[in-house]
Structure formats: structure tokens, C-alpha cells
Amino acid sequence: MYEYQQSGRYFAQVADDIKDIAETELLELGAVETSPSYRGIYFNANPESLYRINLHSRLINRVLAPLKTFDCHSDNYLYKVGQQIHWEDFLNPEQTLAVFASVTQSNINHSKFAALRLKDAIVDYFREHAGKRPNIDTRNPDLWLNVYIEKNVAVISVDTSGGSLHRRGYRMESTQAPMSETLAASIIRYAAWNGQTPLYDPLCGSGTLLCEAYLAATKTPSAYMRKKFGFERLPDYDAVLWAKVKREADNKVQPISNNLIQGSDIDLKAVTTAQKNSAIIDPATQIKIIQKDIFEIEELEDTTIICNPPYGIRMQQEKDLSAFYKNLGDFLKQRCTNSTAYIYFGDRDYIKHIGLRSAQKWILSNGGLDGRLVKYEMY
Ligand SMILES: C[S@@+](CC[C@H](N)C(=O)[O-])C[C@H]1O[C@@H](n2cnc3c(N)ncnc32)[C@H](O)[C@@H]1O
The missing domain is CATH 3.30.2130.30 (VC0802-like)
Structure with a gap:
């Protein structure tokens, strides 16, 4: 034994x-x-x-x-x-x-x-x-x-997993600074999103947050695309029991309404990548992704906004993003009435530039970077 x-x-x-x-x-x-x-x-x-x-x-x-x-x-x-x-x-x-x-x-x-x-x-x-x-x-x-x-x-x-479970199988392509699937899933979890309120990522990059939100809302198992698991190699592996666990999971998968999960990005390449990635888990393309500058979005009311704005450390940009974060704060304040935003800061120095009072904060590092998830409530 x-x-x-x-x-x-x-x-x-x-x-x-x-x-x-x-x-x-x-x-x-x-x-x-x-x-x-x-x-x-x-x-x-x-x-x-x-x-x-x-x-x-x-x-x-x-x-x-x-x-x-x-x-x-x-x-x-x-x-x-x-x-x-x-x-x-x-x-x-x-x-x-x-x-x-x-x-x-x-x-x-x-x-x-x-x-x-x-x-x-x-x-x-x-x-x-x-x-x-x-x-x-x-x-x-x-x-x-x-x-x-x-x-x-x-x-x-x-x-027993047979390789890291963060590899869900939907990320065929990635853009600059994609976040890990487990980090995205933890943000969705901390946000305690109910799967009913519309969710929008206006800086969606390769679409990781949108894909994790979709998996959560549809109750799709995160490893449903995995072809083999390490536990299949254990001497007491029970194929009948595994088939039952899988069947139970399949029976729980539920549809979502159109327009529940949407995103956009200014960069066309990011949009194309996000669309390709999300189509792997969502062939009916219920996740809607378009090209748009966040500052041209007219309003995002009564919405759960989840996003990960650009930050210099990963992207090796010398650019000072303080003005971007100030504008992001103004956007949330002026055009997102009745919404709750969860902003993931890869560089926590930018939190002060957003100019909004936070409702809650979580320490959440990303590949060694000391990031923060911050919740803002807009009235
Ligand atoms: C850190 S990345 C997001 C990564 C994403 N969470 C992922 O997993 O791939 C930030 C994104 O913000 C986008 N972005 C920067 N400025 C923008 C703007 N003004 N409007 C919309 N998107 C913008 C960039 O194109 C980039 O894809």
C-alpha cells in the first residue's frame, strides 16, 4: 500500500x-x-x-x-x-x-x-x-x-492532475502580459460574481478573465478539455467512478444568456486573440468581444466590471501610466453608475492615481509581481 x-x-x-x-x-x-x-x-x-x-x-x-x-x-x-x-x-x-x-x-x-x-x-x-x-x-x-x-x-x-491545472486548453494564443488562468479565476471568485449581473472587461487582452467568467457562469469544469489526468495512472484508479464524476459534471453545465459576458480592447490583435481563445470554450460565441477604446464606451451601468489595466513592469514600457489610471477612475465615476468594478493592479503604485475610494482590497501576486485586486462601488 x-x-x-x-x-x-x-x-x-x-x-x-x-x-x-x-x-x-x-x-x-x-x-x-x-x-x-x-x-x-x-x-x-x-x-x-x-x-x-x-x-x-x-x-x-x-x-x-x-x-x-x-x-x-x-x-x-x-x-x-x-x-x-x-x-x-x-x-x-x-x-x-x-x-x-x-x-x-x-x-x-x-x-x-x-x-x-x-x-x-x-x-x-x-x-x-x-x-x-x-x-x-x-x-x-x-x-x-x-x-x-x-x-x-x-x-x-x-x-494526480497530470501537469498544471492552469492549462485549461483554451489559450491557444496570447497577447502582451496575459494573466494566468488561476489568477483570473481567483479574481472572479473574490468578486463573488453571481453569474446573473452582466460582466464586462473593457481591457480584455487575450480574454482570460472573460473565459474564466464563462466557465464559472456555465458551471463548466475548468479541466473539461483535459485529455488525461495523472490519477489515471494510480494503481487503484477506478474508471467507472471517474465516468460517474464526469457525467455528473456534464449534467450540471448550464447555458447563459446572450450578452451576459462582454469585453473589448483597443488593440485589434488582442481582440482577435480573445475571440479565438473564447471560441474554443464557447463555440456558440455567447461571449461578445469587440474592438473599442475604453474611453469611448458611453456607459457601463449596473454591471460587474472586471479588468486588468496595462502596467509598466511586465510590458517593459517606460511610459508613465498615471494619466491613464486617472482617466480610468473618471470613467468609472462618470459613466458606470450602479456598477461594481474589480480592478487588478499589476503595479500597486497606480492605485493612488485612480482617485476613487476602494471598498475592499486583496493582495494577489502575479508571477512574482506584488499585485492588488481592488473593489470600487459606483453609485
Ligand atoms: C494587462 S493587459 C490585459 C491582459 C488580460 N487580462 C489577459 O489576460 O490577456 C491590458 C490590456 O489593455 C489594453 N488597453 C490599453 N489601453 C486601452 C484603452 N485605452 N482602451 C482599451 N484597451 C486598452 C491593451 O491593449 C491590453 O490588451
Whole structure:
């Protein structure tokens, strides 16, 4: 029996800033005994909930199922323990694998080296036991493995998601400074958008916020386009149970009204990209995206406005955007009566230029940048 089978305990990798809403999401999807930790949340789940979490979670990056935890003071020992696991429980030599590692405060002090040693152990294991070795594929392997070593304690886990869940499958093209799907999903979640009030992103770029809003409103699972999950490689994988979880999810998908979700951008290339991306999840093109300068929008009343204005850090523009943010504040004040805006600032220095009193603020970093989500209510 492997560790996750004995304990029913898993680790969800998630960005530190959104652990509060990610924990709530995990509980909604059937996790129990959640316990937030550094860069993730430990939780217990039965196989059905594990499958459901992987299919539906909009906020977590991946779920790890621990196989073995052990003291590990050298790469030779990692290799030795790596050879003791019965790898034929997880894959056959015709299939492919990849090992990802992360190490901290340990004798083995290079992640890539740890990954390499475990990979060697597995490959040698197969050579000895099957006379054949599986190939490595770091982009789309059948088996995704993870080794985490902290203070010389190692955990070897299967990535039950099969690669990061932020890859929803709808972003075929991107524009300048697109935001990650999980960040966009967390903004929709913090906004507590009810899926009824019209939602508009007037600076939509590649359309990530619009796509995440669409998935939320239609109750479409975030991983519904994913072709294979890592949990399918677990020895106790139950295909009948997985089919049931999928069927239940399919039955819950609901249509939305036309014009519920709309967006625009000044840049034609961004608009084309957003239209192409959104058409992948929304073939009926209910998400309406047009080319328009935000300052030419006459009014956006009774609307949930969600957007991510340009910011210099990512775009490497020297340009001072203070005037842009002042105009954005004026636009919200003068033309958005009765609307609520959630503005994501990639550079929080610009918050002061908007000239509006905030109703709420969240720290939300974006790929290492110290961003803020700010809520404004217009009357
Ligand atoms: C940070 S990007 C938005 C990224 C988007 N959230 C995504 O995930 O792709 C900011 C966007 O604002 C657009 N923009 C800048 N000035 C604008 C204006 N005056 N009117 C409309 N869009 C504008 C840019 O073209 C750019 O696509």
C-alpha cells in the first residue's frame, strides 16, 4: 500500500495569496481535514473527491499523491529508495514519464539533480525488471512524478492532475502580459460574481478573465478539455467512478444568456486573440468581444466590471501610466453608475492615481509581481 492509500491524504499546490479561497473550494469539492501549509494545502479525500477536485478546481495548480516519505541525506539514498518502489504499478515501459523536483535546505541542493537521480532509479528499475526502459517526455508524459525534499526529508509523489491545472486548453494564443488562468479565476471568485449581473472587461487582452467568467457562469469544469489526468495512472484508479464524476459534471453545465459576458480592447490583435481563445470554450460565441477604446464606451451601468489595466513592469514600457489610471477612475465615476468594478493592479503604485475610494482590497501576486485586486462601488 502506498502512503496516499493508507492515509487518504493529498497535497494541493496553490499560490500562497489565494489559499483562503482555494481551501473553501477544496471543501466544496469534497475534501476534508484541510490544512494550509507553505505553497499548498494538505487535505483528505476519497477517490471520488480526488477526481472531482482535479476536474473542477479553478484555483489549485496540481494535486500530489504521496507514495513514500523518507529521510534522505544523499542522492545515492534517493536513488536506492527510488528503486524500491514497484513502478510497474504506475506505468509500463512503453509509456513515458517525467520527474519534477524541488529541494530546500537539504544536502541535495539542486532540484534538477534530484529529479535526474530519481529518473535514473526508475529507468534502471525497468531495465532490470522488464529488460526495457520507459522514455522521458517532459511536455506530455503518461506519468508525472514529483519529488520534494525539505530539510533532508523527501516525498515522492504522483502528480494526480497530470501537469498544471492552469492549462485549461483554451489559450491557444496570447497577447502582451496575459494573466494566468488561476489568477483570473481567483479574481472572479473574490468578486463573488453571481453569474446573473452582466460582466464586462473593457481591457480584455487575450480574454482570460472573460473565459474564466464563462466557465464559472456555465458551471463548466475548468479541466473539461483535459485529455488525461495523472490519477489515471494510480494503481487503484477506478474508471467507472471517474465516468460517474464526469457525467455528473456534464449534467450540471448550464447555458447563459446572450450578452451576459462582454469585453473589448483597443488593440485589434488582442481582440482577435480573445475571440479565438473564447471560441474554443464557447463555440456558440455567447461571449461578445469587440474592438473599442475604453474611453469611448458611453456607459457601463449596473454591471460587474472586471479588468486588468496595462502596467509598466511586465510590458517593459517606460511610459508613465498615471494619466491613464486617472482617466480610468473618471470613467468609472462618470459613466458606470450602479456598477461594481474589480480592478487588478499589476503595479500597486497606480492605485493612488485612480482617485476613487476602494471598498475592499486583496493582495494577489502575479508571477512574482506584488499585485492588488481592488473593489470600487459606483453609485
Ligand atoms: C494587462 S493587459 C490585459 C491582459 C488580460 N487580462 C489577459 O489576460 O490577456 C491590458 C490590456 O489593455 C489594453 N488597453 C490599453 N489601453 C486601452 C484603452 N485605452 N482602451 C482599451 N484597451 C486598452 C491593451 O491593449 C491590453 O490588451
